[in-house]
Amino acid sequence: EQQLVESGGGLVQPGGSLRVSCKASGFSFGRFKLNWVRQAPGKGLQWVSYISGSGETIYYADSVKGRFTVSRDNADNSLVLHMNSLMAEDTAIYYCARESGERRTWYFDLWGRGTLVSVSS
Amino acid sequence: SSELTQDPAVSVALGQTVKITCQGDRFRTFYSSWYQQRPGQAPVLVIYGENNRPSGIPDRFSGSRSGDTVSLTITGAQAEDEADYYCNSRDSRGETWVFGGGTKLTVL
Numbered sequence: 001e002q003q004l005v006e007s008g009g010g011l012v013q014p015g016g017s018l019r020v021s022c023k024a025s026g027f028s029f030g031r032f033k034l035n036w037v038r039q040a041p042g043k044g045l046q047w048v049s050y051i052s053g054s055g056e057t058i059y060y061a062d063s064v065k066g067r068f069t070v071s072r073d074n075a076d077n078s079l080v081l082h083m084n085s086l087m088a089e090d091t092a093i094y095y096c097a098r099e100s101g102e103r104r105t106w107y108f109d110l111w112g113r114g115t116l117v118s119v120s121s
Numbered sequence: 122s123s124e125l126t127q128d129p130a131v132s133v134a135l136g137q138t139v140k141i142t143c144q145g146d147r148f149r150t151f152y153s154s155w156y157q158q159r160p161g162q163a164p165v166l167v168i169y170g171e172n173n174r175p176s177g178i179p180d181r182f183s184g185s186r187s188g189d190t191v192s193l194t195i196t197g198a199q200a201e202d203e204a205d206y207y208c209n210s211r212d213s214r215g216e217t218w219v220f221g222g223g224t225k226l227t228v229l
Contacts, residue, residue, distance in 0.1 A: 035218065037164075037220075044205075044207065044220060044221075044222050044223040045156070045158075045164065045207050045209070045220040045223070046220065047209075047217065047218035047219060047220060050216075050217070050218070059216045059217055061217065095163060095164070097164075101169070101170075104150070104151050104152055105151070105152045105169060105170040105171075105173075106151060106152075106154075106211055106215075107154035107166055107169035107170070108154070108156070108164075108166060108209075109166050109169070109175060111163040111164055111165070112163065113162075113163050114163055
């Protein structure tokens, strides 16, 4: 079974740091692009970050640029999001999502269940 | 504010047809995709590309596009289709993604 499992969420104070992870199984991890998507309580989905299969190409949403760092370890089938200078607005469920497709057709075809990050004093 | 515009809420009678729309100029470069999210669950891909359904998605779900607007149509809505639906697409350079604000579908 193809699966993504997030972990590492928790309560952190404003200005603090947290590291969330995503462990993959059941597919050739290094062949796929991956993304982080978050959802604040009662709100919609917001794209956060992208990393290519090799890890060489990375993009971030403007709201997290300079504060968040994404990385992957293809030998370990894992994806990591390091979050620094956290703000209350970063409170959300963080999902990792596998990206598939080609040319003009791209989509997120596999999602984890998410991990909750709460930023509060 | 989102660059992809969806109606916040739509309702449909059980067994009837409903169309959920998403407007944005990104669709001129990249195709959209649609996600269903039931309460307390992760999103699930239901439509991608021109009109493709992943394995396991019922054929009552279909997608279409007209100009800057893409649509998700549910033909013969079922009670289990009650959920939030999100469209998304890449930007024209293929570097970032954006989601629509979501549409809450109520099946009456």
